[in-house]
Amino acid sequence: MSAWEKYKNAMAAEAKPWDLLYPTRYADAETAEKRYQICSQCPELIQGTKQCKKCMCFMFLKTKIEHAVCPIKKW
Secondary structure: OOHHHHHHHHHHHOOOHHHHHOHHHEOOHHHHHHHHHHHHOOOOEEOOOOEEOOOOOEHHHHOOEOOOOOOOOOO
């Protein structure tokens, strides 16, 4: 597999901000809450903005995207 193909495959698996526009791509409320609880205890969370220092996502939103993953593999 070429480097370009690897990059495209990796990008397809990542959550994007516009994924919030598609309700079928939402995680269920219980999963989103569990994820956010993990994030809220993580030292990588910027408390003032609720952003992750690793990926700079707003975690109160990212945790609601079904296929999103934690950049440091906590969920």
